[in-house]
Amino acid sequence: MFVRRVDPARVDWDHETELAIVGGGGCGLTAAAAASQHGVDVTLFEKADRLGGKARVATGQICGVDTPHQREVGIDDSADAFCEDLVDQQTAESSAKYDLNRDLITTVAGNSGAAMEFLGDVVGAGLTLHRGRFEMPGHRVHRTHYPVRDDGVVPRAGQPLTDRLEGTIRSNGVDVRTGFPMDQLLLDEDTDAVIGVVSKENPDPVPRRQPNHAVRADYVLLACDGFAADRELVTDRFPELAQLDYWGTRENTGDAIRVADELDLALDVPLYDMHGPFSVPDGIYLPNELVKAGSIIVNESAERFMDCGDVPYRVMDMRILEQEHGTGYLILDRAIVDEFLDADLTSHQFGYVLDDGAFDTADSVDELAALYGLDADALRETIADVNGDDPAYGRAYPHELEPTFYAAKIRPMYVKARQGIRVDRRLRCLRADGTPVDNLYAGGNASESLEGGDPNVYIPGMDLMTALTEGYMVGTQVAERTEAVR
Numbered sequence: 055m056f057v058r059r060v061d062p063a064r065v066d067w068d069h070e071t072e073l074a075i076v077g078g079g080g081c082g083l084t085a086a087a088a089a090s091q092h093g094v095d096v097t098l099f100e101k102a103d104r105l106g107g108k109a110r111v112a113t114g115q116i117c118g119v120d121t122p123h124q125r126e127v128g129i130d131d132s133a134d135a136f137c138e139d140l141v142d143q144q145t146a147e148s149s150a151k152y153d154l155n156r157d158l159i160t161t162v163a164g165n166s167g168a169a170m171e172f173l174g175d176v177v178g179a180g181l182t183l184h185r186g187r188f189e190m191p192g193h194r195v196h197r198t199h200y201p202v203r204d205d206g207v208v209p210r211a212g213q214p215l216t217d218r219l220e221g222t223i224r225s226n227g228v229d230v231r232t233g234f235p236m237d238q239l240l241l242d243e244d245t246d247a248v249i250g251v252v253s254k255e256n257p258d259p260v261p262r263r264q265p266n267h268a269v270r271a272d273y274v275l276l277a278c279d280g281f282a283a284d285r286e287l288v289t290d291r292f293p294e295l296a297q298l299d300y301w302g303t304r305e306n307t308g309d310a311i312r313v314a315d316e317l318d319l320a321l322d323v324p325l326y327d328m329h330g331p332f333s334v335p336d337g338i339y340l341p342n343e344l345v346k347a348g349s350i351i352v353n354e355s356a357e358r359f360m361d362c363g364d365v366p367y368r369v370m371d372m373r374i375l376e377q378e379h380g381t382g383y384l385i386l387d388r389a390i391v392d393e394f395l396d397a398d399l400t401s402h403q404f405g406y407v408l409d410d411g412a413f414d415t416a417d418s419v420d421e422l423a424a425l426y427g428l429d430a431d432a433l434r435e436t437i438a439d440v441n442g443d444d445p446a447y448g449r450a451y452p453h454e455l456e457p458t459f460y461a462a463k464i465r466p467m468y469v470k471a472r473q474g475i476r477v478d479r480r481l482r483c484l485r486a487d488g489t490p491v492d493n494l495y496a497g498g499n500a501s502e503s504l505e506g507g508d509p510n511v512y513i514p515g516m517d518l519m520t521a522l523t524e525g526y527m528v529g530t531q532v533a534e535r536t537e538a539v540r
């Protein structure tokens with residue numbers, strides 16, 4: 055039971071707080087930082103032993119609209135432009151099937167500039183706007199920001215940002231409870247208002263009595279992501295993912311959905327996201343800019359099936375999954391490797407990939423085909439076509455693909471499975487009848503997706519933008535509301 059209706063007078067409250075946050079990842083940390091900065095008393099429950107969630111392990115692309123970084127270099131951007139970029143991703147077929155919530159998209163995008171400003175100025179997150187090569191498709195202007203480490207390296211990871219957020223909330227005196235998952239949401243049995251959270255300390259390996267901690271709260275934010283780590287829920291909602299592995303954190307097991315089911319809240323369309331490519335069998339993540347820089351992907355018949363350089367990575371992953379055994383072979387060459395090692399944005403991460411031995415090398419097409427048991431004549435024909443004047447599927451790269459070849463057998467993994475709680479523009483959870491639960495918020499992957507369930511709609515960096523911005527929005531709103539009642 056995830057929701058319990060109680061008489062507040064009979065609960066043995068451990069503690070009282072103004073804002074209880076469930077989940078200390080991208081959304082929860084930002085909400086805690088924004089609220090505590092204004093003096094709100096915040097208690098943060100985190101299931102894992104450390105903070106950060108998926109935002110910490112993410113590759114760190116964060117899009118933001120009308121941010122200080124964009125303004126500084128004269129980039130004109132707007133929430134409407136961002137919304138149009140999402141709409142442009144829809145196909146004729148998908149737009150007939152899925153509705154995008156333009157109001158929510160423009161509200162979130164419209165607040166993302168302020169959220170980035172807060173993260174930069176108050177939290178001290180070093181962010182840089184990427185304007186060099188390897189821009190991700192789908193954005194009409196440069197709006198991808200990356201966290202920068204103290205030593206100036208852009209590690210293509212969320213961790214520098216989540217570390218800074220953790221520093222901020224600890225110095226603001228937030229009651230941080232790692233290893234304390236939300237176990238139940240408490241409602242007043244008379245008024246049906248949300249009144250608190252029960253958390254159970256994570257069980258030790260040796261079974262013992264687990265103390266319950268009931269924390270009374272004026273406002274609760276569900277920021278505990280989706281259900282990607284719950285295999286049963288994943289295969290129930292998305293049978294096609296049964297053959298894939300998951301890349302992410304193990305705590306994200308769908309607790310927000312369980313609350314929503316028991317409270318009869320409205321849920322949006324289920325959605326998953328893949329990421330890749332990953333080498334087989336080692337599971338090493340190969341930066342997906344690689345495929346934009348002139349690599350090709352062939353299937354087990356040694357044939358290309360898309361211009362992987364020209365599609366968002368989610369679409370690329372879907373195409374790979376459609377091939378026999380859901381497998382592809384990524385082929386690049388020494389010139390591309392050198393280009394990656396030379397570029398600031400990719401050199402750090404790419405160096406690791408090479409050191410980890412993600413690639414096989416071959417000095418001829420025959421050798422390359424033999425590595426994976428591909429038909430050598432078919433592969434020769436494919437590479438000749440790629441190097442010709444008018445390659446099938448196209449290839450926007452000025453150099454021919456030639457030995458020494460670097461190659462890897464690849465598969466996608468899934469990184470996200472979610473079915474968010476529908477929210478109003480203030481991010482309050484909506485009941486099935488459309489009315490808001492006044493003091494219960496949802497943000498990040500626990501709340502409604504901007505993609506509206508359409509698998510074609512994705513612009514890289516939008517997930518972190520959504521999680522961070524929604525956390526910022528909830529934190530500042532609760533600050534305003536508590537200020538009003540003080």
Ligand SMILES: Cc1cc2nc3c(=O)[nH]c(=O)nc-3n(C[C@H](O)[C@H](O)[C@H](O)COP(=O)(O)OP(=O)(O)OC[C@H]3O[C@@H](n4cnc5c(N)ncnc54)[C@H](O)[C@@H]3O)c2cc1C
Pocket residue numbers: 076077078079080081082099100101102105106107108109110111112113114115116117234235236237277278279280301302303305306307309329469470497498499500514515516517518519521
């Ligand atoms: C490998 C990888 C790379 C990615 N790269 C990018 C990228 O470059 N750009 C981008 O935009 N997005 C990226 N994403 C997606 C992005 O990381 C997530 O969309 C984002 O972190 C979601 O934020 P969130 O706060 O909703 O969830 P999270 O950041 O996952 O935080 C949720 C937190 O809730 C905790 N939790 C779960 N259940 C409970 C409970 N019952 N009680 C208490 N705590 C609980 C979890 O432990 C976790 O810490 C990536 C994801 C992965 C896995």
